[in-house]
Amino acid sequence: MVRKKVRIGGLVIGPGEPVRVQSMTSTHTEDIKGTVNQIRELEKAGCEIVRVAVPDFESAEAIREIKKQINIPLVADIHFDYRLAMRAVEAGADKIRINPGNIGSDWKVREVVKACKEKDIPIRVGANSGSLKKELRRKMPVEDALVESVREEVKILEDMGFDNIVISIKASDVGVFIRANQKAHREFQYPFHIGVTEAGPVPQGIVKSSIGIGFLLMNGIGDTIRVSLTADPVEEIEVAYDILASTGIRKVYPEIISCPTCGRMEIDLLKLIEKVKPLWEGLKLPLKIAVMGCAVNGPGEAREADIGIAGGRGYGLIFRKGKIIKSVPEVDLYNEFKRELQKLIREVENAHEGGKGEG
Numbered sequence: 001m002v003r004k005k006v007r008i009g010g011l012v013i014g015p016g017e018p019v020r021v022q023s024m025t026s027t028h029t030e031d032i033k034g035t036v037n038q039i040r041e042l043e044k045a046g047c048e049i050v051r052v053a054v055p056d057f058e059s060a061e062a063i064r065e066i067k068k069q070i071n072i073p074l075v076a077d078i079h080f081d082y083r084l085a086m087r088a089v090e091a092g093a094d095k096i097r098i099n100p101g102n103i104g105s106d107w108k109v110r111e112v113v114k115a116c117k118e119k120d121i122p123i124r125v126g127a128n129s130g131s132l133k134k135e136l137r138r139k140m141p142v143e144d145a146l147v148e149s150v151r152e153e154v155k156i157l158e159d160m161g162f163d164n165i166v167i168s169i170k171a172s173d174v175g176v177f178i179r180a181n182q183k184a185h186r187e188f189q190y191p192f193h194i195g196v197t198e199a200g201p202v203p204q205g206i207v208k209s210s211i212g213i214g215f216l217l218m219n220g221i222g223d224t225i226r227v228s229l230t231a232d233p234v235e236e237i238e239v240a241y242d243i244l245a246s247t248g249i250r251k252v253y254p255e256i257i258s259c260p261t262c263g264r265m266e267i268d269l270l271k272l273i274e275k276v277k278p279l280w281e282g283l284k285l286p287l288k289i290a291v292m293g294c295a296v297n298g299p300g301e302a303r304e305a306d307i308g309i310a311g312g313r314g315y316g317l318i319f320r321k322g323k324i325i326k327s328v329p330e331v332d333l334y335n336e337f338k339r340e341l342q343k344l345i346r347e348v349e350n351a352h353e354g355g356k357g358e359g
């Protein structure tokens with residue numbers, strides 16, 4: 001099966017493209033200032049596609065102004081009302097989420113399809129375990145019902161000659177979520193947006209999302225991801241990048257390697273982590289940075305780290321790839337580590353620049 005690519009604003013998703021991180025605002029979309037502020041926070045955290053709820057005309061119209069003030073593609077989330085979809089498309093949405101099966105008449109779907117074709121924007125269709133039709137649920141296991149539901153939605157669009165489609169199957173049960181996406185992925189050639197829905201608050205939401213999204217990504221499924229947490233959406237972004245890095249799918253930001261601590265610990269490790277973390281805040285380089293609890297075992301246990309710091313009794317070590325490069329009194333440890341980290345960042349950035357020049 002040849003998998004399709006889809007363009008969402010300035011981004012392309014699909015085979016060979018980076019898996020993109022998405023989130024959704026929790027503001028009332030018609031509150032333009034509040035929504036723009038939240039999207040900017042999300043952008044700063046690394047969000048690459050943002051979805052906003054469009055429950056009424058005011059929200060649909062607000063997209064026009066919001067779009068002028070943000071830099072990432074915007075997805076309009078619409079339920080049932082084709083007129084809201086039309087208005088959102090007209091206002092500049094880069095993608096809409098609507099299920100044609102819920103719109104009502106054929107002619108209304110045709111209107112939406114025509115508008116999306118004219119603006120060349122994709123439609124995300126999908127199914128959610130919480131809103132499956134009762135008839136489908138009664139007839140078959142829930143994962144099959146989810147796939148069947150998507151099949152119906154996709155068919156409506158394809159029958160109208162529309163194939164600029166993104167698929168999304170969501171469930172709050174991790175097993176159902178995985179099995180339904182696996183089945184659908186074997187059947188449809190469109191890009192998949194994946195996320196465990198209603199995953200819950202932290203830490204439960206992080207665990208469920210990591211297992212569900214992580215498993216699918218490691219099996220080649222997922223072109224955009226969203227971690228749904230009952231929390232500030234900015235937190236979702238950090239978790240999403242951690243999932244991408246932990247699965248080895250996409251490494252963008254530094255990864256911290258730190259030990260669980262034990263009786264050999266010779267420093268307040270949590271305090272040390274809190275102190276050094278701001279040193280790489282906002283840094284867009286996939287460095288592995290170790291913060292370890294003792295000087296005896298720390299450098300060895302974190303030998304895969306690009307740079308590390310380990311606490312000792314009155315002194316500390318700084319190491320690179322397991323090799324100790326400095327042993328310094330505890331009072332100087334922070335400043336020395338900062339210096340060495342900045343040196344490493346410069347080296348890596350210069351190497352990247354050099355690489356660009358050669359290419």
Ligand code: SF4
Nearest residue numbers: 259262265293294297
């Ligand atoms: S690095 Fe040291 S303190 Fe941390 S777990 Fe290993 S032995 Fe214990």
